[in-house]
Amino acid sequence: MITVEEAKHIILENTQDFGIEEIPFLQAVGRVLKEDIVADRDFPPFNRVAMDGIAINHRFFEHGIRDFKIEGIQAAGSPQQTLDNAANCYEVMTGAVLPNNTDTVIRYEDVDINTLVATITIDEIKEGQNIHIQGSDKSEGTILIKKNTIISAAEIGVLATVGKATVKVAKQPKVMIVSTGDELVDVNENPLDHQIRRSNVYTLVSLLNDLKIQAETTHIADEKSVLKEKIESYLKEYDTLLFSGAVSKGKFDFLPEVLDELGVKKLFHRVSQRPGKPFWAGFTNNCNVFAFPGNPVSTFVNCLVYFYPWYYKSVAVSSEEKTAILVKDITFKPNLSCFLQVKLTSENGQVYATPIQGNGSGDLASLVEADGFIEFPKTEEVAFKKGSVFPIIKFR
Amino acid sequence: MITVEEAKHIILENTQDFGIEEIPFLQAVGRVLKEDIVADRDFPPFNRVAMDGIAINHRFFEHGIRDFKIEGIQAAGSPQQTLDNAANCYEVMTGAVLPNNTDTVIRYEDVDINTLVATITIDEIKEGQNIHIQGSDKSEGTILIKKNTIISAAEIGVLATVGKATVKVAKQPKVMIVSTGDELVDVNENPLDHQIRRSNVYTLVSLLNDLKIQAETTHIADEKSVLKEKIESYLKEYDTLLFSGAVSKGKFDFLPEVLDELGVKKLFHRVSQRPGKPFWAGFTNNCNVFAFPGNPVSTFVNCLVYFYPWYYKSVAVSSEEKTAILVKDITFKPNLSCFLQVKLTSENGQVYATPIQGNGSGDLASLVEADGFIEFPKTEEVAFKKGSVFPIIKFR
Structure with missing residues (x-):
């Protein structure tokens, strides 16, 4: 079983180029700029x-x-x-x-x-x-916004000023999000006693929406032949497939087997982390496959820990690591990286992370109280001390 | 002239109720929940x-x-x-x-x-x-998401699980953003030597877009009768009007006069701050008016400092103050609150604010390098020390 660091490294070695498209500048908020924006005149253009x-x-x-x-x-x-x-x-x-x-x-x-x-x-x-004074802010020809910047309101103002009515941005990947699991019914259905409603695909849609990616969703029954037939066509049609479920050790966890039979090259299966251990990743010539474990918190964490950095590197955006100060002692199993949901607060220029009492990887309701995850490294130790600093991943 | 604190206080005393609407849950990301979400079954619903x-x-x-x-x-x-x-x-x-x-x-x-x-x-x-164990996360009837929560991916998962295919959220205000200033031409036009392109309205559109508000934009020439006629109809048709320009002491700064003649009750005009001093605010029975000064950084700052908290309070969302540590000594004019663009970095659980060398309130290109503003209080002093902590407002 590989470590989180190894898994991240492998994922980041297998990024994708989605290409470039030109869109109206006002629709470009949140998108990644793919051209340098140059001052067409002096700033200001006159005294x-x-x-x-x-x-x-x-x-x-x-x-x-x-x-x-x-x-x-x-x-x-x-x-x-x-x-x-x-x-x-x-x-x-x-x-x-x-x-x-x-x-x-x-x-x-x-x-x-x-x-x-x-x-x-x-x-x-x-x-x-x-x-x-004319040209005192910037002189004509100066690069005002560098390629690979995520466009925010500040950039929109500059794009307008230099007359970029349309602007080149990274194309977004065409993504299909697939849920598996025969226990799942849809949101508008009434589940029987042994059923629950689909939620992971919608969580993933929202997380991708935060990256301005419009993903499609579907559900496939736990039947190997059906799974294989459908995935075969998705692999041709999409740039990225995200799965939730069917990657663990269950009798109906056909996904790794099916992906292998369809010629998807496995990068790894299983990472020494909790939650999210049975994560499977692979690729074909034209498609990257992220198969996340089906527990809600596992899917959520793995999308943030692996898909997000993979997407950012694919579109050449560098993202900064953030950290926070742990507010209470925490113990957990040794030799696993641990991602724990935390509430983040700001005080005196410091960011504090308060662990949320969750009930394992199935407890999606606990995420509502959290703003992000704190990452405890894989060590021999089992205790992490109040006041120590750890990396965090924010989701709101 | 009133202080920033007084201006904020007055603005927050004059919030608006936009009402409630029910929309498909997956479109509700970023919107403000207006019903408690209750567990329809135990979580999990069986052992x-x-x-x-x-x-x-x-x-x-x-x-x-x-x-x-x-x-x-x-x-x-x-x-x-x-x-x-x-x-x-x-x-x-x-x-x-x-x-x-x-x-x-x-x-x-x-x-x-x-x-x-x-x-x-x-x-x-x-x-x-x-x-x-059945009910070990949450038991049936428990409130899972409280009313007035901003909906993120975490809430989307819970909404799906409890079968909320549609969900009640705060309606968004109907907003018109108006630019004035005869020097302005549109983004796809070529300005003459004495002209510049419109940018503030688009910056405001983007800032409101971050709140999931879809605003309309228009431009009105610096002609009093035209200004008056158009604003009269906008006041009836919209919940909120945002202006950029025509509120200072210029010969063609007709806006305060026109708004007064149209019966808009003035809350205040001019705030002891830099940039953004000539800010004018008022209201009618059905409409709130924010008239920001026309310099790009002034408009930008004032939207964040006044419109954002006003919107949040209007939809009953509480927002937490954030702070950062100043990385170098800064001096400026006494007896004015100062908003300075800063680059924010995270290190060791601390947030650091590095001032961006801007060139005054006209220098919109400097915002591209910033992540937010730091707020220095109005004091007799003119120097703020490296290592001190101040409130920040992030815009990315």
Whole structure:
């Protein structure tokens, strides 16, 4: 049985290239940018007035002049005006081009205006003040957003500004999520005493939705021939298959056998972790297969621990490890990596992880109280101390 | 001029009730639950086999018996079987109902099986082991998810399990986002020298999208009569109006005046903060108005600082304050709250905030390097020390 680290390493060696597509920029939130975004002009593109007020020549102020005849108004959105007499002033609005022949802006708060003349009421003015100089943020040709950035509201603003009405992003994988298990009925059905409703596929849909992947779902009965026939066609049609269930030691856990018979190359089966041990992973030329154990917490953890980093590396996004401080002593079985659901809180710049009292890998209700999982390493020890720091994986 | 704290307080005193709607559960990710979700059965609903293996009566093992004749297989999804002879065993699969007349499950790894008989190969077995007892996670009638929870993948799993094919959530406000400013052209246009492209409305659309609010956008020219006519109809048609621009001291900043003439009750205008000072807020009987200053960073900050908490309180979601540790000394003007863009990093269970060298409230490109804002309080001091802890607002 391999370790979590080995399993992660193998998974990350087998990423996929989903290709690139061009989409309207406003639909690109959460997607991964696949082109550098370059300033099409200087930022700002002109010497931009940064305060409502008047624009003057500083040398006249320096020589003691306080009254400036108003020649006109330079509005935002109007072509640049020119101050005819350098001893006069222009009224100027935030966002406007600084008029020709002026070099300093004084805000209205520091000026008395009668219809024709503006009188400056303060004694200290810095030459060039309140002007957002052309190219001072970024100059034309500068890379504003690097390829492989996840697009958020901040990037959307920049894309709009440089006129990227459409933008190149990583295509998303075409994913099918398959549940197995004859005990399962659908959400809108009433289960008999020995049945339960399907939930893992919908949890997975939501987790993939957080990555902006629209996955399809289906259910296959625990019958080997049916399983084989359906998976054969899915392997051709999809980039990625996620399974939940049928990978353990049960009499009807046909999945590893079926995948093998269909020529899916096994990467590994079983990882020394709890929950989620019987995880099976493999690939064909065109498809990656993640077969997660059917217990709800196992499926949930394994999607976060393996599928998420695999997806991020496939689209060339680097993700940072996060850590938290354990708030109470925890003991568990030695020689297994352990993923425990935790509530995360922030205090004084620190992140604290409070373990949620769950009832094993079947207890999906306990996830509602959690924000993520804490990862305890595989060691000989069985006790982890309050105050120690461990990696965490957040899911909300 | 009021403080940020006063402005927040006033905004939060003027929340809105958007009502409730019922939607398909799988579309409810990110939405706010408006009903308690109750266990429709025990969790698990039967004594559930938790390992593939055999089920026996522990008392026979206790009396030294190791060989158990196999009576049959209890598959997941099959009605409960009964062990006829208490000295025999049943093969049982994970997820199956525990057969009648058995009380302990031994996993396949600890059993040798020939066709008819299972031989237990270990000497220590706990009575009742590997059984997930009916109701041990939650009993029927227990509240599994509380009203006013934001629905994530964890909640989706629970909703599926209890058969909530549709679920009651907070309706979203009908929002119109309006840009003003005659210098603005649209994303797919080529700006003239004195023009720039619209970006703030799209940034706001994305920020609201993160709250699962689908907002509409429009642009109104800096002409008072047009502004007034259009806003009059928007005030009737929408729950919330967000403006960007036309709230400062410029000659064409008609918005406060127009809103006043249209009977919008002003809550405040101008807050002692940087950026975002000229923020104007008001309301009518059916509509809340947030008029943000037009500089990109101002609009961005104010949406996070005011609209987000207002929305959360409107839908009865409590949000936790987050904090981070400042990594270098920062000085700025006294007597203003300051929101500074920061890059956040996690190390050793601590969150560090590195200020991003921005170029004022017009510099939207600097937001691309940031993950959030740090909030420095309004004080007489002008210096904040490296290592101090301050509130942060994350936007990615």
